[in-house]
Amino acid sequence: MKLELFEFVDKTLELIEDNSDVLNRVASELEKFFNDSFFIKDHFLNVNYRIKSPESLKEKILRHNFYLKYKTPEHLIENLSDLIGFRIECRFIEDEKKIYKDIVNLFNIKEDGGYFSNPLNSSILLKLDEKQPQKQKNGFEIYKIDGKYNKDGLTVNFELQIKSLVNVFWGDIDHRVLYKNFNYMLTEDFFRDIMSSIKDNLTMIDRQLMVVYNHLNSMDSSNSKAKKAQLQALLSKIIHDTYLVKVKQEIGFVVNFKKSTDVIVNYLFMQGGKEESENYSINFIRILNRLNEIGKNEINFNEYIEFERDIFFNDEFTRKIGNKILEVINKDFRWNLFFKIIFEIEEGNKAEIFEDFIIFLRYRFFEESKSCLEDKDFEEDIKYEIINTVIDNVICKFAKDINIDFINDCNINNLFYDIRKFFKGINNYDDWLESKDILEQIIMEHC
Structure with a gap:
């Protein structure tokens, strides 16, 4: 006979599975809403979402003793704040504050319980009465907002985070190395010091990238050719270095393909369209974001x-x-x-x-x-x-x-x-x- 807590977990997971179509529909609607609302903002990049996986939910129930706190799986799901997690991504750390201000300006209709709605879609509410950014257990700050989707008797909770590119990377490190690794507790102070040092370095990289980006944006149209050449040279090096490591790991030796990456960058910039001729930095960031994703992927050269x-x-x-x-x-x-x-x-x-x-x-x-x-x-x-x-x-x-x-x-x-x-x-x-x-x-x- 199963322990009651495991029966509770199984029933909760079954309930999530039974409602997966509804959750995906709501997640898609919310993703579209946030994309449509902020895509015109220069500091906005994109929106990603994930629905909590069975493994992650099971771990959370056991870690936080939710089977004792909530009487039924239905009660747990009603109070689970991050059943769906959304992440609005921006370029730089200082852009996180800009996105948050955009959200506050949009969600300006006060509702009950500290929630605010917006005039574009009254079904979406965000809890904006809490201080932002919030301080996490690891001592670092994060913009994290609780949200609700209410429509036709259906209520779904979600969590909205705002993260710059370096904080997306940092979040993956923190989650995979610390949060998901229980062994580190034996030398917790050592790991905390190392992770704090990594975070400081990422913050410095963020500032350096912002200086580069602002410099490129400040160049006037008379220097557009020089601007494009600088961006292309930088991207070509990034692409070459990214794949050089992958090639060496896969086949065991280095291949010189620097001139080929120059051609690739020329092609990618051409694909950006004629409108990019006045603002090459937009295309630069578009490709850079993609390379950031690719860096985490494996590629089979065989x-x-x-x-x-x-x-x-x-x-x-x-x-x-x-x-x-x-x-x-x-x-x-x-x-x-x-x-x-x-x-x-x-x-x-x-x-x-x-x-x-x-x-x-x-x-x-x-x-x-x-x-x-x-x-x-x-x-x-x-x-x-x-x-x-x-x-x-x-x-x-x-x-x-x-x-x-x-x-x-x-x-x-x-x-x-x-x-x-x-x-x-x-x-x-x-x-x-x-x-x-x-x-x-x-x-x-x-x-």
């Missing part, structure tokens, strides 16, 4: 890349280049690593991402080719013919030797430097017809 569907190409360039890359994507380690990084950062449908990347390559070579003729007084149809000839030769060279170095920035810049020098001696269409074989030779000699 697996094939498989696509969800056949790849579609819409012109001769994308078809020839794309098919050549597909031939080697699971044979050449550097091509394989290159696309695994892109697929992991971008997420989503790999076939679509691959197609987008090939279009990015076409755009890159087309724009470079067009720039070679900017000062030439040719008819548009002649310019178009010449550009197509340049592109055809690029395809021919690439198809002959599928070398990933051919698409790196350094090689493309050197290639088109030589092509521009070639076009300086082309003054009319006859010159072009007489010399275009030389152009083919110039392209074939590169990389």
